[in-house]
Amino acid sequence: MSSPAILVHRAVPYRDPEHQAEILTGPVTAALERGRRAIVVVDRRCRSELERALGGEAGVRYVQPEELHSAPPFTVAGRWSRTVRDAIAGGATGVCAVAQSVALPGIDSSYWTRLDLAIGYAMRALPVEMLCCFADRDGAREQAGALHDEFLVDGAAVPSTHRRDDHELLQENPQRPPAELGVPLFVDAVELHRLSEMRRTVHRHGVLSGLGPARVEDLVLAVNELVSNGIEHGSGAPVLRMWRTPGGLVAEMTDTVPGRLAFPGLAAPSPAGERGRGLWLASELADVLQVWTADDDPGQVQGTVVRVVMNPP
Template sequence: MTGPSTPGTEPGRELVHRAVPYRDPEHQAEVLAGPVAGALEDNRRALVVVEPECRSELERSLGTDAGVEFCRPERMHSAPPFTVAGRWSRAVRGALADGATGVCTVSQPVDLPGTDPAYWTRLDLALDHALGDLPVEMLCCFPDGDDAREAVGALHDEFLVDGGTIPSGHRRGDHELLREYPQPPPSELGFPLVTLPVQLSGLAAMRRVVQRHAVLSGLGPERVEDLVLAVNELVSNGIEHGSGAPVLRLWRTPAGLVAEMTDSAACHLAFPGLAAPPLSGVRGRGMWLASELTDVLQVWTAEDDPGRVQGTVVRVTMGSP
């Protein structure tokens, strides 16, 4: 039996971001059943990433054939926060392209390797940016407690409590939170296969170098083409909008071929690559395209992580299918 549904998103309406306190998995599923069922009844899609106990309770309440799309947390969160936000964005846009009028997403922090408070904070902020102009009701579950609502409220506009919504009253600025929860600095990958300073006249030669190493890394033709285009976009950004002379490095790792563009100029985009810029825009499209074409995109900037990096570092990884 489902609980009361909450107001969702209407066609054309932008993101609604709500935090959902819960006592235990049974209570969590009880609170979620109403909005998830309501989304499905409204021809919206329900994309849910929760722990197994909550999933079992939701399936018991709604039925295994209700149409909810579940994803295992360890699969969704197998990448850095901005890449995960890009995965959510692609899933939402795919649902809309298939005819859904909107999407209800459900997630929760889980204890996984490589995750910590900085990971979950940056992911929440990245999701706000990646999904901000899409008709999405985003429900973020958290264990309720004495101080939990103030901490979680810093990241959310509203709480979903007893079937209704209340303002969080604790929302903080994105840039303030990004500074408070910085991402780790770029990891050392050892001696690179290639170190190549690139200027405008050297773009064609650079593309050939990337193509050769992508083929030698075992990437198929389509993924080779995608990686070459992605790296070309990143390096071209450094030439056109940065110092004019970025440096490309390549590594072969267990995850795939890694290409890194470093530039002495700072990037002034807080969430680079997360959302497609408007068709009339002239900035940000290259970073977004690189994110769409590769498996993982990571960006470190002196502005985002002061004192940890110099200028801008952008890494993309492309593995075998």
């Protein structure tokens, strides 16, 4: 199997953990032999079988599913993208990535659908072989085939006959609406001439929340990008709110104008692109970025809501 120059995104059916490990051994071994990195996020049973087949010193990076999936799906897809870019910057020729949907608290089927779609978008131009494993039960191939162009069946690539439009699937699987966070630290409608004042306010709350100097600067830059987007491309006076929560410092920009990006913040636009760079930069700087739009999540919000979270130190 040749190394892909861009994303190859395949669904991998398996009968049991032993069969799953057997299927994965070939592509993971081939990737390592070609100077690629291998990152595997599977349950404990498959990991045990795969370690037995590959050997404990094979050079595979294993990640606990609970660790990776501790954020919204678009943020997780962004983390995958950054991991791949870091691997390439470190000398790897590409990445073989293995993932598996597992039962985790608070995560439903819409999470996995949105994650698969987001991964396909975030890594579409990166040299990645993404293998998404699923238990081969009744109806499972149709569901997985809706999200993938190909299956990997016992080592052979098989075209999917069930592939569906990404935008339709996103609308059928909306994310949860923004959670209520209580009384904010402040509420401010920011216009262009008050951007400097807004940055000083965000900086002060970052410091008071215990973020280190570098993290405070990242927060200020991320929020500045979001608010500037609202000023330039939205109503001209987006509303900024901030909260201090157990999960971190939250900044939220709301605007009455709906966004028009199906996968906001997931990939850097082309140098000639006019839209999307601010959201992508904010996603790179913050620990979590979430966007709700009337287009992406009908009935969930009016206009656009963008939240960034900086985790506590």
